Amino acid sequence: MEPITLALAKGRPAKSTIELLEKTGEHFVELHEDSRKLVFYNENQSMKVIFVKALDVPTYVEKGAADIGIVGKDNIMESQADVYELLDLKIGTCKFSVAGKPNHEIKNNQKLTIATKYPNVTKKHFQTKDQAIEIVKLNGSVELAPIIGLSDYIVDIVETGSTLKENGLVVLEDIENISTRLIVNKASFATKATEVQNFINQLKSAME
Amino acid sequence: MQRYVMDNNKNTNVKDFQIRDELIQSLKNRFSTYGYKQVRTSTFESYDMYSNIIGTVNKDEMIKVIDSSGKVLVLRPDVTIPLNRMTTLNGLHQDNQRVFYVLDVFRQSKEQADQKESTQAGVECFGNQSAETDSEIIMMAIHTLKDLGFRNFKLEVGHAGFFKELIQQTTLTSHQLDALQSLVHSKNSIEIEPFLTQLDIKEDVRKAIQSIPMLYGDPEVVMEQAKSIIQNESMQSILQNLIDIYELLKAYGEENSIVLNLGLINNMNYYSGVIFQGFVDSVGKPVLMGGRYDHLSEQFGQPNPAIGFAFEVDLLIHALQQQGLTNNLGAVADMIIQYDQEVQTEALRSAYLLRDYGYQVLTYSTSSDMINNNLEAKFTARFSSEAYLLYGQGTKQSFSNQEELMSLLQKEEL
DSSP states (O other), X not given: OOOEEEEEEOSTTHHHHHXXXXXXXXXXXXXXXXXXXOXXXXXXXXXXXXXXXXXXXXXXXXXXXXXXXXXXXXXXXXXTOOOEEEEEOOOSOEXXXXXXXXXXXXXXXXXXXXEESOHHHHHHXXXXXXXXXEEEEOSSOTTHHHXXXXXXXXXXXXXXXXXXXXXXXXXXEEEEEEOEEEEEOHHHHHHTHHHHHHHHXXXXXXXX | OOOOOOOOSSSOSHHHHHHXXXXXXXXXXXXXXXXXXXXXXXXXXXXXXXHHXXXXXXXXXXXXXXXXXXXXXXXXXXXXXXXXXXHHHTTGGGGOOEEEEEEEEEOOOSTTTTOOEEXXXXXXXEXXXXXXXXXXXHHHHHHHHHHTTOSSEEEEEEEHHHHHHHHHTSOOOHHHHXXXXXXXXXXXXXXXXXXXXXXXXXXXXXXXXXXXXXXXXXXXHHHHHHGGGOOSHHHHHHHHHHHHHHHHXXXXXXXXXXXXXXXXXXXXXXXXXXXXEEEETTOSSOSEEEEXXXXXXXXXXXXXXXXXXXXXXXXXXXXXXXXXXXXXXXXXXXXXXXXXXXXXXXXXXXXXXXXXXXXXXXXXXXXXXXXXXXXXXXXXXXXXXXXXXXXXXXXXXXXXXXXXXXXXXXXXXX
């Protein structure tokens, strides 16, 4: 029997996911968030865990390189992967927001410049509002953009809001709530139905 | 000078082409056994035809060219539509026309800008509307997947009308409908409830839509669950249609290859009846898609009920390679003849005879440079001045002339 492959996001979110996995009763040898290893098996080799960059998790799952992925909604939305999104793990909660300088309400009928790490999410949000925008794609420290005049606003994930506050920005509009989700490859859902369902049920009972 | 090392064409070497060719041959053979005949459509199509027809290929994805008179043409973006048009206009559907095709289709997308062509192998059955036809088409898809050696595959069967009927009970804007469709499409049971609650929809309809994504799995179970969300008579008859098709697939003994997926929505809006897609191990996308489209032809002025499906040939090849099913495909030749210069005449005459019988034969003189290369064949015959020897899989036999070689080969049942 081929093992089912589970793709997890490296880095910050890994810790709480590993805790949840431990609770399902599946024990993965040597699995902890500080390990440099990228592939782990459980004791009876029926399950394989791989660690990949968070934004790549949906891609691995969409292409069938992993059957199941556990990753934040932000990365699922940005990658626009064609996968099933079956479970909310209720960890890593935050939200997508539009932020900018205080007393600087979002104007309509005028082209806006938005700096973001998430161009697809940004495009989609402003499209539904029929608002013309120009996107500046950045890879980090997005908060800097409005301060030095690179953009009018930013779109980013906001957890506590303290990074925004420290840089003198405020949330002007919320786009969507984010939390860690379980996604499944469409082919695996059909061809490995029993294994996938079993794992989902294990996770569900571990969350209770 | 710029060197073009990036090659966007997949499978361009000889062995890859052989694998592809044998795969296509196997599909063709299977389609023929169901009474289907091969056709082709023109590579250039009128852009106007596609832009006028509702619910087909995205206009941005089509590759346009302009001819000398200034008319806009597109490279064949789809096969179903021109075939349907041809059959409808010529009135051929009255004879229950069954056709298949193996053709390249051309589309461009922003995500995969370097992948503009793909090969589709598909079938269409025109002029007949019955559960028997539907189940036979689905059966043909299953049969073909079995031919190719896939051990673990599943066909998801749904119905285009089921979701549409539910939507008609509501008054959604096109933005809301898009959002709902993508929630159903990704079986997002987390967000679908809050999404529906904020809309003004009757309680029982809302519950029905909410349950659609999870109406998935064992057909017997799903059919039972689906009964509870039936809103009207046409949904009842849709469910009955699916039950009929399933019963017929049972008659073929292939009910285990099927799962029911009532949350299946196809991007092609022209589907009106049963829809299905096939999945195999280790490929994330469906390798085949199809369904019934009874109303497409009305845009050509006449009713012409039809059903069909198409395999994505490139995905099939990828799947075969992933699962190691291509090892027996694309062998170099049946026989290699190596000969010493003194017995060249006998060797070449033998090659002539073998080729006459249809064997693939390569001949090399032992004095040539090629002889040391790693050439692979099922058999090797060595003609030297001392002896003539035939090497098979682990066997070695001697022969004295071409007639004896022939009879040895026939015994080995090449």
